[in-house]
Amino acid sequence: MSLLDDPKAAFADLSRPERWVLGVSVAFVLFLLVAMLTGALGPTYFLFLVGLAGMYALLSFGLNAQWGFTGLINFSVAAFFGIGAYGTALMTASGSPIAGGFSPLVGLAVALVVALALALLIGIPTLRLRADYLAIASLGLAEVVRLIVLNERWLTNGSAGLRGIPGFFDGWPVLSTFPEAMPGLRLVVIPGSPVILETAFWQAALNVLLVLAFAGAAYFVLRRAHRSPWGRVLRTIRSDEDLARALGKNTYSFKMQSFVLGSLIMALAGVFYAHLNLYVGPGDLDPITTFYAWVAVILGGSGSNRGALFGGIVIVTIREGTRFLNDVALPIDPAPLRLLLIGVVIVAVMRYRPQGVLPPQRELIWPSAVDGGGTPETPDSGVRERKGGDDDE
Amino acid sequence: MSEGALPKEDAVLRVDDLQKSFGGLAATDHATFAVERGTITGLIGPNGAGKSTLFNLISGFYEPDGGTVEVNGTDVTGMEPYEVAEQGLIRTFQTPRKLEGMTVREAMLVGPRKQPGESFLTLFTSPGTVAESESANLAEAERILEDFEIDHLATQPATDISGGQMKLVELARAMLAEPEVLLLDEPVAGVNPTLAKKLKEQIRRLNEQGTTFLLIEHDMEFVMDLADPIVVLDQGHVLTEGTPEGVRNDQRVIDAYLGGGA
Ligand SMILES: Nc1ncnc2c1ncn2[C@@H]1O[C@H](COP(=O)(O)OP(=O)(O)OP(=O)(O)O)[C@@H](O)[C@H]1O
Ligand SMILES: [Mg+2]
Numbered sequence: 001m002s003l004l005d006d007p008k009a010a011f012a013d014l015s016r017p018e019r020w021v022l023g024v025s026v027a028f029v030l031f032l033l034v035a036m037l038t039g040a041l042g043p044t045y046f047l048f049l050v051g052l053a054g055m056y057a058l059l060s061f062g063l064n065a066q067w068g069f070t071g072l073i074n075f076s077v078a079a080f081f082g083i084g085a086y087g088t089a090l091m092t093a094s095g096s097p098i099a100g101g102f103s104p105l106v107g108l109a110v111a112l113v114v115a116l117a118l119a120l121l122i123g124i125p126t127l128r129l130r131a132d133y134l135a136i137a138s139l140g141l142a143e144v145v146r147l148i149v150l151n152e153r154w155l156t157n158g159s160a161g162l163r164g165i166p167g168f169f170d171g172w173p174v175l176s177t178f179p180e181a182m183p184g185l186r187l188v189v190i191p192g193s194p195v196i197l198e199t200a201f202w203q204a205a206l207n208v209l210l211v212l213a214f215a216g217a218a219y220f221v222l223r224r225a226h227r228s229p230w231g232r233v234l235r236t237i238r239s240d241e242d243l244a245r246a247l248g249k250n251t252y253s254f255k256m257q258s259f260v261l262g263s264l265i266m267a268l269a270g271v272f273y274a275h276l277n278l279y280v281g282p283g284d285l286d287p288i289t290t291f292y293a294w295v296a297v298i299l300g301g302s303g304s305n306r307g308a309l310f311g312g313i314v315i316v317t318i319r320e321g322t323r324f325l326n327d328v329a330l331p332i333d334p335a336p337l338r339l340l341l342i343g344v345v346i347v348a349v350m351r352y353r354p355q356g357v358l359p360p361q362r363e364l365i366w367p368s369a370v371d372g373g374g375t376p377e378t379p380d381s382g383v384r385e386r387k388g389g390d391d392d393e
Numbered sequence: 394m395s396e397g398a399l400p401k402e403d404a405v406l407r408v409d410d411l412q413k414s415f416g417g418l419a420a421t422d423h424a425t426f427a428v429e430r431g432t433i434t435g436l437i438g439p440n441g442a443g444k445s446t447l448f449n450l451i452s453g454f455y456e457p458d459g460g461t462v463e464v465n466g467t468d469v470t471g472m473e474p475y476e477v478a479e480q481g482l483i484r485t486f487q488t489p490r491k492l493e494g495m496t497v498r499e500a501m502l503v504g505p506r507k508q509p510g511e512s513f514l515t516l517f518t519s520p521g522t523v524a525e526s527e528s529a530n531l532a533e534a535e536r537i538l539e540d541f542e543i544d545h546l547a548t549q550p551a552t553d554i555s556g557g558q559m560k561l562v563e564l565a566r567a568m569l570a571e572p573e574v575l576l577l578d579e580p581v582a583g584v585n586p587t588l589a590k591k592l593k594e595q596i597r598r599l600n601e602q603g604t605t606f607l608l609i610e611h612d613m614e615f616v617m618d619l620a621d622p623i624v625v626l627d628q629g630h631v632l633t634e635g636t637p638e639g640v641r642n643d644q645r646v647i648d649a650y651l652g653g654g655a
Contacts, residue, residue, distance in 0.1 A: 221517075228523060229502070229510030236492060236503045243490040246452060247570055248478030248506045257513055303494065363496045363548065366510060369527035 021310060021358060028317075043197060047204035049320055051276050054211030055269045056312035059289065060296035061218045061305065062265035067294075068303035068360075069231060070258040071238035073135035076122070076142035077293040080115055080263045082285035084270020086149060086156060087111025089280045094164030097157055104168045108271050115267035118145075119260045127255045134259075146285040161281030167203065168210050168275035179203040211272050215309075218265045222305050225261075227364045234258050235303070235364070266293075292319070295342055299349055301356025310358050318342055401427040404463075405574045405605045406451065406482065411460035413450055413629075420446040422629030423460070428574060433596065433606040435620030437613075437640075439650050443629040444609045445487055448576050452484040453477040465573065478506065481573035485580070487609075489559040492551045497543075497562055500551040501534040502527075504569030530569070537565045541595055557588035564592065568599060575599075577608040581615055593619055617641065625649070 014022065035041035059077055066072040088107030090096045122141050126134040149156045156162070169175040179202035186196050225231050233254050236244040244251050274280050296315045300307025322338045349356065363370070401407075404427035413421040420443045428434045438444055449455040451462050453474040461470045464480040492500040508530065509515050510523035538544040541561050546554055554562070560580055567575055580596070581589040589612070596619060600606055610616040616623065617637040625632040625640055627649040633640065640646055 224516055224520075225513065228516050229508040229527065230513050230516060232495075232499065232503055233511055235494065239492045239494070240490045242454070242486070243492070244503070245454070245474040246478065246484050246486070247503055247566070248475045248483070249503075249511075250473070250475045261513075360494060363499055365499060365502065365531065366524055366527035368524040369531050 015361060017353075017357060018361075025313075044201045044204045047201065047208050048276075049316060051204065051207045051211050051272070052320065053313045053316040054208070054215045055272055055276070056292065056296060056315050057215050057309045058211070058218055058269035058272065058312075059266055059293040060300065060308035060312045060315075061215070061222055062262040062269070063293045063297045064300075064303065064305060064308040065222055065225075065262035065265060066259055068297055068308065069226065069234040069238065070255055071131065072127075072255060072259055072262075073131060074138045074259070074262070075135060075287075075290055076138040076145070077266055078285050078287055078289040079138075079142040079145040080118065080266035081270040081273070081289050082145060082149060082280075083115045083118055084111045084267030085274040085280045085284055086162070086270070087114045087267065088271045089162040089165050089274045090156070092166055092274075093162045094166075095157065095162050096164075097154060100164075103171055104166060104275060107274075111267050111271045112264055115263050116260060119263035120256075123256050123259045127259065128252050142285075142287060142290065146282060149285055150282040156282075159282055161279055161283075163279050165274050165278045165280065167206070167278070168272075169206055175206065178206060207272075207276050210275070214268045214272055218268065219305060219309070221261075222265075226303075226305060226360070227366055229366070230254075230257075231364060238303075295346060299345065299356060301359035304356065304358050304360040307356050307358035307360075311356075314345070315342075318345070401429045403430045404428060405430045405465060406607065407461075407463040408447070408451060409461045409463070411447070411450055411462065412458045413446055413455060414458060419629050421450060421457070424626070424629065424631050425460075426624050426631050426634060428605060428607050429622075430573075430605050431600075431603070432622070433600050433608065433620045435616040435623035435637075436607060436609045436626060437611070437616060437623060438626035438632075442626045442649075444626055445578055446629075447626065448484055448578055448609065451477075452482060452576065478570065478572075481571075482576065483567045483570045483572035483574075484576035485563050485567055485578055487578040487582070489556060489563060491559070495551045496548050497551050497554065498531065498534050498538065498547040500562065501538065501566050501569060502530055504534070504566040505530045506570050534565075534569060537568055540598075541565050542591065557584035560584055561588065561592060561595070564595060568604070572604060574605040574607060577606060577610075579609050579611065581610065581612055589615060 011019070011022075032041060032046060036043055036046055059081060062080070063074065063077055066074045088104060088111045091099050091102040091107040091110050092104050093100055118141075122134070122137055126137045150159060152158070167176075169178070179199045182197075182199070182202040184196065184198045233244060233249050233251075236247075236249070237251050237254060241251050244254075270284075273284070292315050296311030297308055298311070299314060300309070300311030318338060318341055322334045322341065406428040408427065409425050411421050411424045412419070422443070424443075424447060436444055436447070446455065450457050453469065453472050453476065456471060461468055462477075463469065464477060464482045467480050469477045469480055469482075492503070505526075508523075509519070509526050516523055535544060535547060538547055541564075543558060543561055543565070546558060546562075551559075551562070564577070564580065567577075577596075581592055584592065593615060596606060596608070606620075608616070608620060610620075621636055622634055623637055623640045624634045625643075625646050632645055632649055633643055635643065
């Protein structure tokens with residue numbers, strides 16, 4: 001985001017909900033920082049949470065590229081996530097029944113290739129048909145993939161799952177020994193509650209580095225694609241596919257590209273997860289992941305990459321935050337409470353802000369064309385900003 | 394079948410013996426006609442005569458049961474809409490299509506065909522080319538909006554403009570696709586007289602600049618003033634074709650309208 005180049009101008013440019021989200025995010029980060037310094041939140045656990053947030057962000061980026069951009073209804077997010085996780089696990093884990101022992105880079109490549117194949121397999125027969133066919137087929141696909149992973153023991157170890165997955169950076173020069181090489185640190189900011197940074201912390205830091213690389217790359221690609229003529233065709237398809245066809249766009253091809261792109265990003269989330277958790281099991285393909293990704297995208301604002309990021313973070317906050325409620329005496333169990341909370345959040349958002357918290361806001365034209373392309377006065381005035389123009393700025 | 398058809402030397406669009414039925418209803422019944430390059434050809438007929446169906450068949454949205462469609466001498470029968478468009482035929486729809494979440498000029502930019510930035514890889518391998526063509530297309534879009542005297546709408550949400558303005562934007566966008574022949578389905582339906590007059594002027598101007606038009610319209614005054622020749626469709630087949638005066642005074646046409654409308 002351009003926040004870093006010119007913070008003041010960037011802030012002035014923000015709409016009200018953007019400022020609101022920014023404010024809440026800053027407050028939230030401060031809160032976490034305080035929790036960490038006072039010892040309420042272990043720094044290693046904190047980094048683990050950041051990793052999870054990045055993982056959910058990847059899932060919602062992927063779904064956003066399908067649903068948010070093009071309007072493709074994909075109910076098999078968990079399957080692509082699982083394919084990513086199992087793809088790399090089967091290649092790298094010591095407990096893998098088929099291959100095992102390969103470098104995580106090979107795992108990453110295999111995961112992406114398998115996800116690509118699966119995306120094509122489901123896309124080819126359904127994307128020429130009406131939108132609902134993909135929805136139904138993907139629902140079935142998710143279950144088929146889950147059952148295969150659960151039952152084909154020779155391939156996946158079945159319900160026992162796969163153990164002995166190496167960290168992503170194992171075998172890399174420098175990075176593989178980085179956590180051990182780093183000295184243990186003991187920071188005392190608040191007397192009496194020192195913050196201790198050990199090997200596990202540095203290991204978690206590496207994981208965060210990995211997920212930042214994945215999510216950063218995905219964000220960069222999606223952001224550029226979204227503002228391009230390519231993204232514009234996708235948005236036209238979402239609004240009115242026949243119009244795109246009448247204007248000479250090969251909508252089948254565009255839908256396929258959007259579907260494959262999103263699926264690959266979801267698989268990336270799975271790859272990261274496998275090397276974070278160091279174990280994968282059939283439970284990782286539960287449909288709840290699909291549900292979370294949809295909630296994140298709808299909450300953040302369909303079609304908005306920032307929204308997807310925001311939604312992903314909110315999901316992790318709710319998912320992990322409710323764990324702390326174990327300490328508080330509650331009349332109900334935190335697990336159903338979590339779903340209830342998500343339900344309440346979704347209803348509230350749909351009621352008061354149906355377009356999501358951070359919907360795509362500005363006109364999406366290739367940046368240099370609007371900024372330098374001889375169109376004075378009107379660059380960057382947003383669609384929705386204008387609608388509710390009086391209370392902004 | 395095509396008793397009224399005039400000889401066409403240089404047809405940009407040729408429809409031959411086209412058929413389509415929905416269940417037992419023959420919506421297009423052995424329709425044959427051609428559109429001469431450089432003309433504004435009108436397509437009229439009572440409600441339900443099969444005009445829109447014919448457009449859908451020509452532009453590849455429906456698969457014909459029989460017959461052929463030729464665009465610029467190329468047989469496009471059974472092709473996908475985008476392939477028909479590649480031959481230079483663009484169509485609009487009877488009900489205006491809205492693009493949610495886009496500004497007017499953004500919606501306009503969907504028009505140009507074969508933009509380098511429509512290739513995903515090019516976005517990353519050659520962003521300079523994308524930027525160049527995007528700037529050029531944006532300038533062209535704004536020029537056309539100016540020509541249509543709706544440049545003040547450029548940054549308005551595309552869904553927030555009036556129905557008539559939407560029709561203008563549709564026409565303007567279709568022009569960005571640089572069609573050789575443009576099919577307009579009821580371009581002035583529901584448009585106020587001032588805007589309708591503007592649309593008429595634009596169509597005439599664009600025609601003088603070389604675009605061929607085939608237009609469906611119920612507004613007789615509009616179509617008689619603008620189009621020549623006029624093809625009359627009734628119950629899926631071509632009843633006659635002729636000059637506006639010829640068609641107006643043709644007893645079969647009068648009967649068809651009375652029969653269909655009564
Ligand atoms: N997809 C479809 N399925 C079934 N019947 C259809 C379909 N499309 C059109 N029809 C029928 O075909 C006939 C011709 O319809 P069409 O829309 O082509 O008429 P039209 O000449 O465009 O009429 P109008 O002037 O009212 O727009 C009508 O009887 C209509 O009900
Ligand atoms: Mg019609």
